[in-house]
Structure formats: structure tokens, C-alpha cells
Amino acid sequence: MMKKNAILLLAAALILISGACNEIRNGDGTGRVILKVTDAPFDINSIESALVTITKVELREECDGISDACEFITLSEDTVTLDLIDLRNGVTETLLDMEIPAGRYDMVRLYIYEAGLKLKDSELIHRLKVPGGSQSGIKVFLRPVLEVAEGSLEEILLDIDLSRSFILRGNPAHNNGFIFKPVVRAANMAKAGCIRGVVTDTEGTEISGASVWIEQDTVTATTFTDTRGFYAIIGVPTGIWSVSATREGYDTVRYDGINVIAGNKTVQNFVLTKK
Template sequence: MKTTKIVFTFLAVLSLTLFSCSDENVATTGKLNVQITDAPFPFDTVEEANVTITKIEGRLKEGDIEGSPFITLTEEEAQINLVELNNGLTETLANTTVPVGKYDLFRIYIKEASVLLTDGTSYEMTIPSGAQSGLKVFVKPNITVGGDAPGQVLLDFDISRSFVPQSNPNAPNGISGFNFKPVIKACNVDTTGTLRGVVTGGYGADMMEPLFGAEVSVYNAEGMIETTTFTDENGNYMVLGLDPGTYSATVVADGYPSETADDVVITTGGETVQDFELVIAAE
């Protein structure tokens, strides 16, 4: 059985980065880098959004399959604070050997999840049975391990949809708890592009400052939301794993008018820059 190296890395989108190498001109091994990154979350009230992953498996769709098509990629328990993994940050999870071939599905086993608010309040989540037995995440196009071309798969862990707050107007922070409903999207990084930019705000060109915590939402051509992220302290944002095509992006920040950019074009392997200036009208 031919094998390949698979390396796991966490972003706050979960991503796999595939590298390959050859032996005497015959491709026998490659590296698959797994990363996780996040889609949006209200950072102003949440200090941590933690998940504990105990195992990740990949399904070998095409290749030298003996027995189960599911290959264990890592069984090393890892706790990840998804709030820290924003705007393309990554963290390596594992480095292991797997058979070469095409992988179309990944199973992620989640043991625990919790939220810590900025006021010190913490909440432990009830884990759905599907997450305990392996959350299935398909990836298209499939990830090819082996050969000369490197490849990556990005698993986007959407915090805002995964950690659903339960409102309570009588609570100091307006929250009585969270429901955990993990939402992860997979994409083949080799076929996708990146959107990044800077968001500034103020009363005019000479008074613009970087905006921290501005929400950037990306919509596809059908008007459906693809993902959301927030700007850092320098006003920077980055969205990974967008399929090639034309999108619109909208920025919302407290105290500023919203701004939308249409016809944002994403290309395979490209990096599109879209800056925003939120100008407050003079009274």
C-alpha cells in the first residue's frame, strides 16, 4: 500500500494542507496539512470559544484501499480556542502517514465545547451525538494525496453558528447559556482564493482610523452568506477558502454607517484586496 504524510494544522477555519513528494519519479508519499479557522463571532462579549477534538479521520475514496476506507489522521487530543484563530491564523495538529489517493470526506470527533465570557462567566456545552461519533465534512474537489502538485483543504469552523447564545434579558450580559451545533465547511484550498483588506472609519479622509471588531460578511452571487469575520486591532480582516466567482462584501461597525462592495472577484490561488472606509456624515 502506498502511503503519504499528512500534517494537521488548526486555523479558526479547519484546513488541510497537502504536500507531496516522489521517490525515483514515482509518487508514493505526500503531506496533508490540516488547519482550522473561524467564521464570525461577537468578540466583544466572548473571551474563549473552546472545542476539544479527540480524533480526525479521512475517507480514502480512490486509492489502494484495504479494509475500512477511513484512515485515522490523528488521535491526539487537542483543545482549540477558536476565538484566537481568526483572520487566517493556524496551529499544527498532527503529522502522520496515510495511503495516497483521493480523500472526499473527513470525520471530526468532538469531546467537549465551552464558552468563557469577558465577565468571567463560563458555559459547558452539551455535545451532539453526531459530533461525538464523528462529524462528517465533505470536500469538493476531493483532496489528492500523491503526485507532484501540493494540495490543501480548509475546514471553516463557523463559531457564530456553532455556538448559539440563549438570550436572557435579566442576565447582566443578556446571555443564559449556549447551544452547541457545530457547523464546519470544507473547501479545497488549491481551487480557492482569499479576500483581505483594511477597514477604517471617521469623519473624513484626514480623520480615518482603523476599526477593531468591525463585522465583514461575504455573500455569494445568489445573495446567500458565505462567511463572516471581524477586523483585528489594526482594522485588518482576511477570509480564506472562497470559491472562484463574484461576491459582495458588507461591513458593519457600531457607530458607523454600513458599507457594501459589489463585484468582488475571487480567483483560484489569488488574493483579492478590498478595503472599506466608513465615513460618518457631518451634522
């Protein structure tokens, strides 16, 4: 029988990567799962708020068959609205914290009712429906599979990428509104690390609003530096990555062979040269 500890914790918090070494000796055949949300936004200088309303969250037991024939457990049916613009550079918001049966889980299904985007210097809020997001849900695979042992504490990170989720109709000079097609990745935090650092120019001045992204075969996650030039990408799967940074008016700098180890912070700073 599933035991719920705390369904929803609304306080945003800096996440410290901790693996499956955290144990709670309850001996009742359950483990604890924490689901957190973060974001990788596009051109944050023009955005005042980016709201996403989530109405339901489910977790699927590992299954090789068709998803509709596999068993899902409901983690939450509370309606929660998050402002993703606040969730950057390692800041997360805890969506739920609860006990679930021990086992292997390979998918999160997220039901998003609507999104709202408000630009600076505008009173208009672009309210956008999510095609199929509130009925059939958005399926996000967990790779590697989440293994919940009896008494263990596991964390799942959901990264909603605004840079690819909100699509501008027209162009910035002739804004015809937006389309919202959520791009979400899920990270098993027990098997993930963090890449962080500072972006400066050749004179040592911190660069805010610089774009930083990681990739292997394709771009996996992006973020932007804050006013101190700081960036952090959390929930990075273990392995070898390429990390790049740029900003308008500067060259792009790329580092290959960046090794990410579970539970560790990898520091990679950038010095950008003006064009």
C-alpha cells in the first residue's frame, strides 16, 4: 500500500546532488521518491514570467509493452502552477515528496493543462493550451531506469526547456503569439551530476545572459548565465559531454571531453572574446 508523506512542497530550493546512499529504514517495502522541476529558458531578458499548470503526475512501472497496457501509479492530482522563469541555474521546486512501492520505474507522465507567457513591457499574458497534454499526458522516459529499493531515497528531476517549448509565431519584430509544445527531460538524480561555472569576457567581467548548453549527439540541456555570469546545469547523466557558451556579439567557445560523474559537480568556466 502506498504511503504519502508530503504531497507538495512549494518552496524553491537549491538542489544538492545526493545518490541512493540516503537510506530510510522503514522496512515496509516502500522507498521514497522526490520529484523536482527546473527549467532551461530562452532569451530571459524579454520574459517576465513563464507559467505552467500541472494537474496530474504519474509514474510507470518498468514495462516492455505498449504504454497504455502498462501500470501507472498516480503520484499527485493536485493542480500546481509554477513560474519556470524562477527555476534556473540549479534552482528547483519540489513538486512532490512521497513513498511509493519498491520497484523499477521507466516513465513519468505529466499532465499540463495550460501555459502562460508574459513578456516584459507588455500587459498581455499569452495563454496557451497543450495539445494532448491535459488528456493523454506528456510521456517522459527515465533513462536509466529509476530503481527504488526498500528504504531508499530517490530524486527525479524534470527539466522543462523553454528555449524549445515556446515557439514564436512570426518574428520578434512582428510577434503573432506563441505555440507551446513542451520539451521535457527527466533525470534520475542518483545517476547524474552537475556542470557549473562562470562566463566572463577577456577582461574578467562577468557576462550575464550568455547561453550555455551541453550535448553529446544532440543538445540535451541549455541555460543562461545570471547577473554574476554564473550558470549551472543539473541532472546531467554520467558520461562524456561537450559544453558550449556564447552571447550575442561574442564568439562561441566549446569544450569537449567533459567527464560528468554521478553525485559530483564539474566546474567549467568560459572566457568569451568579442567579435
